[in-house]
Amino acid sequence: MTMFKRLRITGLVSMAALAVGIAGAVGGCGRAVGLADDGGAFDSGVPDSGVPDGCGNGTVEAGEECDDGNSVSHDGCSAVCGMEAPRWTELQPGTSPPAVANRALAHDPALGTVFFGGAHRDPNGAVIYHDETWAFDGVSWSGVAGSVPPARASHGMVFDAARGELVLFGGMNSDVSPYTFSDTWVLDGSGWLRVMGVPQPPARSWFGMAFDAARDVVVLFGGYSPDRAVGGDTWEWDGTAWLDTTPATSPPTRLGLSLAYDAARGRMVLFGGRDPGEGLLGDTWEYDGTSWVETTPGASPEARHSHALVYDAARARVVLFGGCAENGSLGCARWLADTWEYDGASWVETSPATSPPARRSHGLAWTGSRSLLQGGEGDGSNYLNDTWTYRWE
Numbered sequence: 065m066t067m068f069k070r071l072r073i074t075g076l077v078s079m080a081a082l083a084v085g086i087a088g089a090v091g092g093c094g095r096a097v098g099l100a101d102d103g104g105a106f107d108s109g110v111p112d113s114g115v116p117d118g119c120g121n122g123t124v125e126a127g128e129e130c131d132d133g134n135s136v137s138h139d140g141c142s143a144v145c146g147m148e149a150p151r152w153t154e155l156q157p158g159t160s161p162p163a164v165a166n167r168a169l170a171h172d173p174a175l176g177t178v179f180f181g182g183a184h185r186d187p188n189g190a191v192i193y194h195d196e197t198w199a200f201d202g203v204s205w206s207g208v209a210g211s212v213p214p215a216r217a218s219h220g221m222v223f224d225a226a227r228g229e230l231v232l233f234g235g236m237n238s239d240v241s242p243y244t245f246s247d248t249w250v251l252d253g254s255g256w257l258r259v260m261g262v263p264q265p266p267a268r269s270w271f272g273m274a275f276d277a278a279r280d281v282v283v284l285f286g287g288y289s290p291d292r293a294v295g296g297d298t299w300e301w302d303g304t305a306w307l308d309t310t311p312a313t314s315p316p317t318r319l320g321l322s323l324a325y326d327a328a329r330g331r332m333v334l335f336g337g338r339d340p341g342e343g344l345l346g347d348t349w350e351y352d353g354t355s356w357v358e359t360t361p362g363a364s365p366e367a368r369h370s371h372a373l374v375y376d377a378a379r380a381r382v383v384l385f386g387g388c389a390e391n392g393s394l395g396c397a398r399w400l401a402d403t404w405e406y407d408g409a410s411w412v413e414t415s416p417a418t419s420p421p422a423r424r425s426h427g428l429a430w431t432g433s434r435s436l437l438q439g440g441e442g443d444g445s446n447y448l449n450d451t452w453t454y455r456w457e
């Protein structure tokens with residue numbers, strides 16, 4: 065018996081049909097053949113590709129630009145021991161989700177990269193909230209039919225790998241009362257379900273949320289709520305209950321922060337946000353499930369809020385893109401387009417040759433082979449719905 069009810073929304077979502085079309089997800093990583101070249105015509109039955117004999121042994125030898133001790137591409141040194149560079153690539157899907165800020169974006173291996181909600185201002189300045197669910201299969205965005213959570217923005221959504229479902233929490237919609245949500249929803253191949261009958265974290269928006277793959281919990285930190293202003297509390301969802309973990313030390317209260325889980329080091333990484341006095345933050349914190357510790361990286365991105373973090377599993381680094389570096393009358397006055405990577409010791413700006421236009425409040429998700437960026441609010445409060453990928457190649 066489960067300890068809570070999941071209320072299935074009627075008007076069913078055709079996620080099963082959608083999933084059928086998403087086999088393969090975003091492309092693989094093109095591993096080269098013949099890695100163990102012995103000078104003969106074949107290596108273990110694989111045709112010889114001319115890869116240098118020692119590629120993958122960790123020592124740079126004749127004919128190699130690099131050798132990082134593995135035969136994996138997209139980690140900075142390719143499967144054939146060639147140097148790789150960080151690259152943003154704009155995709156050209158035929159249709160795209162609406163141009164909004166503050167949608168949530170998360171990748172489910174079965175469903176694809178899923179988009180939900182968001183908001184934009186119409187020409188009269190009114191904020192319009194969205195309730196659409198879309199999924200990206202690596203080539204095309206498809207709208208997902210059926211009933212969904214109420215329209216909202218500045219919510220959180222992550223893939224819960226232990227339960228095999230997307231988890232959505234909170235957010236806001238100033239057209240309804242109360243205007244900040246404290247509801248939990250899950251999405252799997254059967255559609256959206258609201259999780260009922262369990263205590264929830266207090267209503268909030270503009271918080272950080274990511275999945276801890278070692279402890280199998282969704283971690284939530286901070287955010288904005290009408291009654292408590294700006295939060296500094298840490299909550300965990302284990303698939304049946306939310307727990308306020310009350311660590312002995314915590315980052316200062318904030319909203320507009322971002323979290324990503326560094327699976328190689330087993331640490332939740334937090335960067336930046338906006339403090340209760342509207343000051344911009346540029347600090348980095350790590351959480352191991354017991355306590356938060358502020359790190360002292362050798363270099364850091366400038367202070368900002370409404371940026372996005374994602375964990376690049378190929379490079380074992382947390383990637384940061386964009387955000388807002390100066391508050392303005394409508395929320396932002398300076399939008400960023402910088403890309404940084406964090407390995408636990410330092411932040412390094414990767415400066416790709418091409419980058420997405422500056423923005424804040426965008427979506428960023430790891431798809432299994434690359435990071436995918438979608439939409440946001442760009443320079444001059446221009447709403448975007450472009451789709452980009454980032455990886456080293």
Ligand SMILES: [Ca+2]
Pocket residue numbers: 132134135136137138139140141142143
């Ligand atoms: Ca490599």
